[in-house]
Amino acid sequence: MIGQLLRTPFTDLVGVLHPVVQTGMGWVSGPRLVSGTANAGGLGILASATMTFDELEKAIIEVKSRTDAPFGVNLRADAGDAADRCRLLIDYEVKVASFALAPKPELIARLKEHDVVVMPSIGAAKHAKKVAAWGADAVMVQGGEGGGHTGPVPTTLLLPTVLDAVDIPVVAAGGFFDGRGLAAALSYGAAGVGMGTRFLLTQDSAVPDAVKQLYLERGLTDTVVTAKVDGMPHRMLRTDLVEELEETSAVRRMGPTLRRTAAFKRESGMSWTELLKDGREMRKRQGRTLGQMALAANTPMMLKAGLVEGDTTAGVLASGQVVGVIDDLPTCEELVDRVVTQAAAELRRASAYVV
Template sequence: MTTAQVLRTPLTELAGVRHPVVQTGMGWVAGPRLVVGTANAGGLGILASATMGFEELERAILEVKSRTDQPFGVNLRADAADAGDRCDLLIKHGVKVASFALAPKKDLIARLKDHGIMVMPSVGLPRHAEKVASWGADAVMIQGGEGGGHTGSVPTTLLLPSVLDAVDIPVVAAGGFFDGRGLAAALSYGAAGIGMGTRFLLTRDSAVPDAVKQLYLSYDVNGTVVTDKVDGMPHRMLRTELVEEIEESSRLKRLTPTLRRTLEFKKMSGMSWLDLARDGRTMKKTQGRSLAQMSLAANTPMMLKAGLVDGDTSAGVLASGQVVGVLDDLPSCEELVDRVVTEAVDHLRGAHEMLVAIDV
């Protein structure tokens, strides 16, 4: 039996979930199994669509809907050539939340909102939050530098208050969260909830191979590294032998495997060369990526798949937040969400008792 709602925040009201806990849309990790586990536990599960073809995404949405009646979301690439078509898919199937790794265009936000879909882009700076808020976004998610995958350099403790000061819409905090103390702290800052990636990856509901999960659990807080050698953008991942080799290798030495994996991704995704070129042009326009960075970006999905899906850590990379160093168990999503919420309530009550004690 999952915990009844004990915390009401703008996130729980907007998304219609019981608890202000978000399972982030991690590529190759956040599939139907993990999303269903999170949704049934009362959190907001988010499907990762960037590593899915269009038809595959529709099948995943339908699978989630067949296994839960709770709200869930889909994470979309705003710069994808078929972003509009994917948004229409969310509208068609009544998905509750659309999250974005980059700022979606104003007309896309309006289209989703017109159909009752909550729009929550991820942002890394206050000015980005201000922009999407002015375009009508319902909420934003920030990720501090502690977070896994693509990340910035500003820690959550500085990024969160600066974004809260910049906008009036709800802010969900991610980067460095793994327990109820973190949720209590985020709510005390003024956040509407927390997002967790690595913590949900390391659950029994995650489809990541068990051997890979055990590898994650063997790392300490210094076991991650932020590198731009994988896809040209700062990316936090486990410090494996492969990553160390990539860090030390020359650009020329990385060229052949990069091209091979780009071909693999093209075949797996069903994208045409024209689609890849369009995506590349959009990356260059919206993110300022160079040709070399765009080539690396096309390479990344297959390197992540090798580690997170195939379990081949000698050929794949493993995205991870710094919290990996303080995790030592594999709970179910239900156990995790219940534990986080219960701990948060205890800490918030403790803070209230301190206020009473000093007669404020």
């Protein structure tokens, strides 16, 4: 691992060597990948939305057994047990709480009382202003190039609007894979970058090798944004299954959706009452329609089929557009070292233009 070459408000805030974040990807960001990133000097983030409470506790313990470096946990702010999961972070002294949606002000305050850094992910400047006013320490902003749930605005346009709106550290995500991207983000005024697909395609990722090879074979136009999986825009690899979903009517999708919902209930250990409660919370906080709530359980089970079980005929593969420019599988240490080294070199090169 190389020494610190770039110091930013984010590295100071979190206590990591490098302004590089491995994002919390469901079924992908497990203890091995998170600890690999942490040991490389970046910030690894556990994805807890696809874990039961007990699985999350075990995962935190495993990460702490693998590294002494700071790491984070990504949480669903609208989950029924969000407060209990935050208590886990406090009890085990996890450094960062990352949220896919804005957590309530009282939850932010509770975490900050125990020196946990709060970093929600946001998709618009107004959302960044809201969570900053509530006390968030930093935000991650993902542009439309990113994988998984995404919005329509590219990072190059979204990032400056967020930077103009808040004075807390901003981590840019969506479209980043190398040191040139990190240098560009820092030049915009960001304090670091978040990468998902790039970390998925490392030796430390537990995604099956055959699936990784499928990613490596894809080009820049081989992803698609669809709402047919869970009712929300979701960027993933273009596969035969995704093409079929795009062409299938809502009525024909209902049977498989109900089966996957039942499978998610078994997997999560939740009761039907708890599932309905979570669904109502999604509708209240995200503005989802009844149809979108019915599809919500599709995502974790279809992602598990593809990313864990390697069954691309039954599962989907979340992916950012950067999949089209990735052609290798480095270790986390090799990846972080070269991203940071290249970024420092690019910033030095660009400084020569200043007169």
